[in-house]
Each structure stands twice: as C-alpha cells, then as structure tokens.
Amino acid sequence: MGALTFELRNAPDQRLDLAPLTPTRLEGLKAKEIEALAIGTTRVNLTVGDAFTVKGKDAAELRFVGTDGRCDKIGAGLTEGAIVVEGDAGAYLGAGMKKGKIEVNGNAGVLAGASMAGGTIAISGNAGERAGGINVGETLGMKGGVLTIGGNAGSLLGERMRRGLVVVAGDAGDYAGGRMVAGTILFKRGVGPNAGYGLRRGSLIFVDEPKDLPPTFGDCGVLEFDYLRLLEHWLRANGKPINLGARARRLMGDMAVLGKGEMLILA
Amino acid sequence: MADLKIKGVTIIETFAEAFPMVGTRVIITAPSLEWALIAARTMTGFATSVIACGAEAGIERTLSPKETLDGRPGVAVLLFTMDTDKLQRQLRNRVGQCVLTSPGSACFAGLDGEKKLKLGASLRFFGDGWQMSKLVGGRRFWRIPVMDGEFLCEATTGLTKKAVGGGNLLVLGKSHAAVLAASERAVKAIADIEGAITPFPGGIVRSGSKVGSKYKGQIASTNDAYCPTLKAAVDTALPLDVEAVLEIVIDGLTKESVAKAMHAGLHAIAEGGAKEGVTHITAGNYGGNLGPHHFHLKEIVAWAR
Structure with a gap:
C-alpha cells in the first residue's frame, strides 16, 4: 500500500495540532489507533478520524491532502521520513525538525522551519512571518538544514538564525536575516526594509540589489568569491539550479553589533 | 626453473616488500x-x-x-x-x-x-x-x-590507515638511456592508476638504498649490490653487461592500487623488449621480515583487477 494519507474532510472549526502525525509516532499503529489520536486545540475534542479520511499504510511517507492554513505543526519536531502536503500548511510547519523532508505544494503559515536543526523543507508557495526564525521557547532561530520558499516570505525571515541555508525565490519581508548569528540566506528577489538588522555573522546573498541598504554596513567593493562557485555547484547538484557567478559586492556588518556578517550582492 | 620472460626481458622471481x-x-x-x-x-x-x-x-x-x-x-x-x-x-x-x-x-x-x-x-x-x-x-x-x-x-x-608505501620495480639494462626510457614509460603508465603515486623525481629513483652502513649514525646507504661500478668488489646482483639500474617506488592508498600500479609499470617497462636494452625487471625487498606486504612479480605480471 502507498503512503499513509490524511485527506481533510472539510475546513475544521478549530486550529489543528498535527504534531503527533510524524512517521516515528505513527509507525506500527493500526488505522483505528491513528484515527483516535487527538489533534484538537479547543475544549471540543477532535480526533484524526473526525477531521481526516485516512488511507494507505506506509508511515515512512505521510501525505496531507486538501489541508488549509489552520493545519498547524505539520512535521513539527520531525526526526525521519518524508511528509508531502498537497494544500496549505498552518503555523509551525516543520518547526524544530531535526531530520527528514517536508514538501508543501501550497502556502505555509507563520514560523515555518522555526528553530529547525536539520532536514529540508520546500514550500512552493508563500511562507508567513518568522520562517526559519525563533520557535516558541527557543533562543535561536534555524540551527541547520535547508528551507526553500518558492513564493514570498514574511517579515523576520531567519531571525537569529544560527546555521543552515534559506532560499527565497520571491520577495522577503522586512528585517530579513534580523539578528542573525550565522548561516546563509539566498534572496532571489527583493527584500523589505532593514534586511540584516543586527547581523552578527552569516551571509545574506542577494541576486538583486536591495532597495535600501542599512547604513551600518560597510562596503568592500566588488570581489570574486570561490565560495559562491561552491554554493552554486552544490545548489545545482541538489536540484536548485541557479546562476550565482563568482563576483559580488561585499558589504560587512552589522557594524552596530559584531559586524562579522556579510551581504553579497551578485555583480 | 625457467625464468619468466616478457619480450625477452627477464622477470626475476622475487617480490617487492612494502610497508603500511x-x-x-x-x-x-x-x-x-x-x-x-x-x-x-x-x-x-x-x-x-x-x-x-x-x-x-x-x-x-x-x-x-x-x-x-x-x-x-x-x-x-x-x-x-x-x-x-x-x-x-x-x-x-x-x-x-x-x-x-x-x-x-x-x-x-x-x-x-x-x-x-x-x-x-x-x-x-x-x-x-x-x-x-x-x-x-x-x-x-x-x-x-x-x-x-x-x-x-x-x-x-x-x-x-590502509595505505601502502614502498611498492617498487627495479629496471636493469644495458644502457642508461634504455633504462631511463623504460622507466619513464612506467611512470607514465602508473600516472593513470587511481590511488597511486611515484614520489621520487619524475617518479624515478637512481639511488636505491640498503638498511645500515659502515658509518655510525648513517641509517641507510647505497645499495652496493645494484651499483654497476662495484660489480667486482661486492656480492653483486648484476650481470656484467648491465650498465644502469633505476627504481620506480610506488605509494598507494590501498594494497590493490599499489599492485595495479606495479602491474601497469612492469608491462610498460617490458614493452620495449630486450632489443631496447632492458635486460631484467626485479624488485627490492629486505628478506620479507620487515614489511607485511609482499608483491610477488610473478603475480604482478598476471594482476587483473
């Protein structure tokens, strides 16, 4: 039988907490047991069986079909396996995940990939604010892995990120890479105001020059970076073909804080 | 016992002794x-x-x-x-x-x-x-x-930690030019072998050594048995008509890469045949008690991996 599939019957009248639906926790459970799992977030009890039609058996790969923006915590804390979401995802998509793969063929809510430590998340649509940012109760944002956003990203993308790679194909909101500790964000289009605010270390790579650059970044001029060749090569090898070239204008900052971060604006 | 010959070049039945x-x-x-x-x-x-x-x-x-x-x-x-x-x-x-x-x-x-x-x-x-x-x-x-x-x-x-050093081939011949040309061919052939290198100048060493010396503190000294100018004075390993000996030393990441390189090198040396002036191909060892890896030339000739 195919992937264990959860098809949303109709729009739920409360937000759903789908954190229990991960390959690790569903492995070996019978269909009845899965349907009995509680996923409600209000005083009205709600089980998997109430909201979803469950099909398939293979718990190593989960499919969510027809989900909407109220389906929270899909793949949160994921440690293995793959999750495909055919629909939108709510808040906390893959938040705190350590390993595995999440693919969303729609939009994701706030805090997608927040404080994730490893694995990959690919969102084909937009991501809400604080994607790759700080999960509730954490002090750091994304700590590893790869987060790709096919559409636009909300504000505070990769806030206080520590490690890992974020790729945004669309526009990013304000304070992108804010207070970043380290890591890499690749912006294929524009960013809002205050990108790199409080950047300590880490790289913000821009295909297009941002409209307004913070005054606390210092210019190093246009230079050649073998690192960009390395990154381009890796992106190509991993199904994310892009032309970075090797030349970029390097801005160092944020000089208001540690100042060892950089913006690489492709030349 | 009949010696193994390739195109008239005698392959001495001995082995190269190599080290981890x-x-x-x-x-x-x-x-x-x-x-x-x-x-x-x-x-x-x-x-x-x-x-x-x-x-x-x-x-x-x-x-x-x-x-x-x-x-x-x-x-x-x-x-x-x-x-x-x-x-x-x-x-x-x-x-x-x-x-x-x-x-x-x-x-x-x-x-x-x-x-x-x-x-x-x-x-x-x-x-x-x-x-x-x-x-x-x-x-x-x-x-x-x-x-x-x-x-x-x-x-x-x-x-x-499985690397092997000291795989070797000794090329004996009637003229320095012939031995050098054959050795150059061997180095070229070994260059194509994955995981193996020939560390000496141009891949070739002319000063093969033996362990020890008559002088205190000299840990290695010239391999007199293979020095053509000393044939009359020492227990020589060389026939009278051998004018020069050159050695190819091979280091490899694995035992197999060294064997493969020796195989390629040996055949490249013999390619010119006896008429080129190369008379013997042999290998250096210390009696077999020092190094755990023994590459027998007889097996190297037929190495097929």
Whole structure:
C-alpha cells in the first residue's frame, strides 16, 4: 500500500495540532489507533478520524491532502521520513525538525522551519512571518538544514538564525536575516526594509540589489568569491539550479553589533 | 626453473616488500590548471622519502572543472607518512605554506573516512578572527581572507590507515638511456592508476638504498649490490653487461592500487623488449621480515583487477 494519507474532510472549526502525525509516532499503529489520536486545540475534542479520511499504510511517507492554513505543526519536531502536503500548511510547519523532508505544494503559515536543526523543507508557495526564525521557547532561530520558499516570505525571515541555508525565490519581508548569528540566506528577489538588522555573522546573498541598504554596513567593493562557485555547484547538484557567478559586492556588518556578517550582492 | 620472460626481458622471481602507511588525498583547485599544478607541485616538492622529507607525496591526477566542488580545474594530491600525527603535521605545513600561499587556490577534502585530518580547521587561524565558516551540504568550509580575495578550504579531509608505501620495480639494462626510457614509460603508465603515486623525481629513483652502513649514525646507504661500478668488489646482483639500474617506488592508498600500479609499470617497462636494452625487471625487498606486504612479480605480471 502507498503512503499513509490524511485527506481533510472539510475546513475544521478549530486550529489543528498535527504534531503527533510524524512517521516515528505513527509507525506500527493500526488505522483505528491513528484515527483516535487527538489533534484538537479547543475544549471540543477532535480526533484524526473526525477531521481526516485516512488511507494507505506506509508511515515512512505521510501525505496531507486538501489541508488549509489552520493545519498547524505539520512535521513539527520531525526526526525521519518524508511528509508531502498537497494544500496549505498552518503555523509551525516543520518547526524544530531535526531530520527528514517536508514538501508543501501550497502556502505555509507563520514560523515555518522555526528553530529547525536539520532536514529540508520546500514550500512552493508563500511562507508567513518568522520562517526559519525563533520557535516558541527557543533562543535561536534555524540551527541547520535547508528551507526553500518558492513564493514570498514574511517579515523576520531567519531571525537569529544560527546555521543552515534559506532560499527565497520571491520577495522577503522586512528585517530579513534580523539578528542573525550565522548561516546563509539566498534572496532571489527583493527584500523589505532593514534586511540584516543586527547581523552578527552569516551571509545574506542577494541576486538583486536591495532597495535600501542599512547604513551600518560597510562596503568592500566588488570581489570574486570561490565560495559562491561552491554554493552554486552544490545548489545545482541538489536540484536548485541557479546562476550565482563568482563576483559580488561585499558589504560587512552589522557594524552596530559584531559586524562579522556579510551581504553579497551578485555583480 | 625457467625464468619468466616478457619480450625477452627477464622477470626475476622475487617480490617487492612494502610497508603500511597512513595516507590522505586533497583536491587543489585554482583559476587555471596551470596554477593548480603549481600549487600541487610545490606542496609535493621535497617529499620523495619519509627518511628525510617527513612525508612522501605526489600528484595523483588532474581534475576537470566538472569534477571539482567549485567548478574550476583541479589536481588530486596524495600524501603519505608513517603515522597519523606526522601526517597531520605534514598536511598542515604543506597546505599552509604551499597551497594557502598560491594565487587563487582553494583546497578540498579528497578522501572520505571516519577518521579526519584537520585542513582548514587549523589553517583558519591564519584569518586572525576574520575567517568565516560555511556549511554547504553538511561539509564545513573555511573562508580565510587573503590578499587576492579568499582562500576557501574545507575544514577536514579523510585519512586511511590502509595505505601502502614502498611498492617498487627495479629496471636493469644495458644502457642508461634504455633504462631511463623504460622507466619513464612506467611512470607514465602508473600516472593513470587511481590511488597511486611515484614520489621520487619524475617518479624515478637512481639511488636505491640498503638498511645500515659502515658509518655510525648513517641509517641507510647505497645499495652496493645494484651499483654497476662495484660489480667486482661486492656480492653483486648484476650481470656484467648491465650498465644502469633505476627504481620506480610506488605509494598507494590501498594494497590493490599499489599492485595495479606495479602491474601497469612492469608491462610498460617490458614493452620495449630486450632489443631496447632492458635486460631484467626485479624488485627490492629486505628478506620479507620487515614489511607485511609482499608483491610477488610473478603475480604482478598476471594482476587483473
């Protein structure tokens, strides 16, 4: 039988907490047991069986079909396996995940990939604010892995990120890479105001020059970076073909804080 | 017993005695193959024998831009020593002095393996605090600011403890020119073998040594049994008409790579036949009690892997 599939019957009248639906926790459970799992977030009890039609058996790969923006915590804390979401995802998509793969063929809510430590998340649509940012109760944002956003990203993308790679194909909101500790964000289009605010270390790579650059970044001029060749090569090898070239204008900052971060604006 | 002959060249029934070594591979890239080769040649210079060089090293092969991590031309370098600590020190010093310094260079790991040697992880300190670490696909790289931009260097490279050093072939012939030409062919043939290098000048050594000496403190001295000028005075291994002997020494990441290289080298030497002037192919050993790896020429001739 195919992937264990959860098809949303109709729009739920409360937000759903789908954190229990991960390959690790569903492995070996019978269909009845899965349907009995509680996923409600209000005083009205709600089980998997109430909201979803469950099909398939293979718990190593989960499919969510027809989900909407109220389906929270899909793949949160994921440690293995793959999750495909055919629909939108709510808040906390893959938040705190350590390993595995999440693919969303729609939009994701706030805090997608927040404080994730490893694995990959690919969102084909937009991501809400604080994607790759700080999960509730954490002090750091994304700590590893790869987060790709096919559409636009909300504000505070990769806030206080520590490690890992974020790729945004669309526009990013304000304070992108804010207070970043380290890591890499690749912006294929524009960013809002205050990108790199409080950047300590880490790289913000821009295909297009941002409209307004913070005054606390210092210019190093246009230079050649073998690192960009390395990154381009890796992106190509991993199904994310892009032309970075090797030349970029390097801005160092944020000089208001540690100042060892950089913006690489492709030349 | 009839001697084994290939095209009239006698293959002496003996064996090459080789030793366990630790080895590693690094990939050097540069703006052009020429500059990658300059960095690689500099790094592998003065690395013929562990006796006094501290390491044995050589260029394994060149790499096309498609084969390297940064899409630039590159060179694969092999480095061998007798133990891990020495290998670490040699790697740091050689990459630090010869690759870091070379215009436009970058240096990457060339070997997997659970055990790692520090590469950029120790060279990063040259960056004096301005170095940046980048994780790409789970591998850590250091970007060290230098005067022509950045030296990109992977944090670690793997090491193998299964490396083998001292595989060898001795070429005997009636003229220096013939022996040299045959040896050059062997070095060329071995250059194509993955995981093997010939660390001596041009891959060839003319001063084969024996263990010990009549002088105190001299741990190795000339292999008089193979010196053509001493035929009358010592227990010589040479027929009267042999004018010169040259040796090809081979180090490899595995026993198999050394055997394969010896096979390729042996056949390349014999290719010219006896009419070229090469009379014998033999190998050096210490009686078989010192090194655990014995490459019998009889088996090497027929090696098929």
